[in-house]
Amino acid sequence: MDPTQTGTTRTGTGPRPGVGVSGSDRPRLARHVRLTFCRTRQRQTLQLPETVVVLNGSGADILELCDGRHTVAEIVAELGARYRTVPDDEVRQFLTRLVARRYVEISDG
Template sequence: MHPTQTGGRTRPGAGVSDSDRPRLARHVRLTFCRTRQRRILLHPETVVVLNDSGADILELCDGRRTVAEIVAELGARYQAVPDDEVRQFLSRLVARRCVELADG
């Protein structure tokens, strides 16, 4: 585990559990790009253009909601939400140090 200044942690190579509480890392920002007309994730020296699903997931990553709560919220908005895909998406962002996890 890699502790961070914000008290979160990253676990490269490890999965994201339902009780984890994801949040954007301190140096990462979710914003709207007028030029691209898409939501983007700003990371030092990197811009990640998000699809609508990815942006919807990240908007719910506030450090208070658990992964299970995020999946439930997305399930209430949309017909089907594959929870394993949400966890895989978050795991990739944890590995890239864009998302930090707090224990649930």
């Protein structure tokens, strides 16, 4: 999944084209997106209208914490506690791509 960056959708502040997520942002799944476990694939998936995105383990772990309450920094810290090393920039890039695709919405912290 490597979408071109067309901008980000942010609640409360309007779009900020070309800007990634910051540590104080609070990501959450967009209203039309559901994180579910697919028994057939034995993996977490994102379900969207007419689309299913199969997630790898780390992507699913990130999105499970995207509830609008956790900041990006808190998500990185939680994953770091679970797995020892979590590259902060990779989590931000992943979330930035999902925001660009409108799978995730961001509110300012």
